[in-house]
Amino acid sequence: MLLLHLTNIDEASWAASFRKALAPYPVVLRGDDFDPADVRYIFVWKPKADAFEGLTGLEAILSLGAGVDALMQHPNLPDLPVVRFVDEDLSQRMSDYVVAHVTMHHRQYTRFQRDQKARNWTQVYPPAAGETTVGIMGMGVLGQDAVRRLKPLGFSLRSWSRTPKHVEGVECFAGDEGFEPFLTGTDILVNLLPLTPDTAGILNTETFSKLRRGSLEGGPVIINAARGGHQRESDIVAALKDGTLGAASLDVFEVEPLPKDSPLWEIENCYITPHIAAISNKKSGVRYFSRIIEDHRAGKPLINVVDRARGY
Known part of the structure; x- marks a missing residue:
């Protein structure tokens, strides 16, 4: 049985699509009459504290979002595989945003x-x-797709990740020792990192001060389409005002919706979008997770499982 637990999303519409794709496999919603012990999979988005209560037969947790930072902080998250959403449509949308702003x-x-x-x-x-030079932080699925879209445009590309990566046509840096050399050659900094304790607040005054100057008029630029927890907004405000940064494109914020009294709204070289860079499409999401459930029930291993130690 598949249980849907989607906060602030049209659960009924998703359930109808899953029922059609998985029939005759049972699909239920919160409030339906079912035995929690029969649930084998739970499809979640911002699950409430009691989301996993009574699910003694649960085998896997399916996350609607590509980022799982909020889910990993759930106080009652079972010690079970968490499968994240990896999809070409979502990657394309994110790359559209990145390319447009770069x-x-x-x-x-x-x-x-x-x-x-x-x-x-x-x-x-x-x-x-x-x-x-465009420097991309995060060389996962989204980062590598952004590289593929930017490369034909002729930009010099470099990347930084927590662990070493080798990507053709990209100068790759990794780890703490590679962070400053990565920044000092970067004109436009794009953040596509997963949010972990190690990356929280990484977009800060110290980071901005190390970006390359002299290439772009006005100063280097940051683009954050990952998580609001990556940025210190007071540092961004100061950097945009004193010229440390020439501009910023922000799709995510420490508090969402962005409070009306935030000074970011009125800074002319700050471009704000309301967390719309990429969205999990229902059609592709149902297709993706239905295939995962069917394969798992047939004895195949789960794919795109989150590494609990790394947090993504």
């Missing part, structure tokens, strides 16, 4: 927007893509 900042959108408002005609030529 190219926007590379072409000096902030400068020309300011000139337009002032009716100022000044021909400043942005550097060529090959003269601009």
